[in-house]
Amino acid sequence: MIDLKKFSSLQKASKQSFQQQKLMIKKLMLGQQVLCPKCQQPIQLNLPVSTEKPNNNKSSSISCAKGCTDIELEFIL
Secondary structure (H helix, E strand, C coil): CCCCHHHHHHHHHHHHHHHHHHHHHHHHHHCCCEEEECCCCEEEEECCCCCCCCCCCCCEEECCCCCEEEEECCCCC
């Protein structure tokens, strides 16, 4: 049987995490500096080099130098 309190708690935590990631992406796209919550290193936004020839070896992502924060992004061009 599913524990509704645990499920509700998990759902709330997931929603908060998504909102935090969404805010981080917005700040980075605006050119603001964002620090990794774990290592306090700057987070970088890595975008495709060319819209005509996407770089298949490297996907678009948001990450810090140590890799604590690593979010893969999907773009529709």
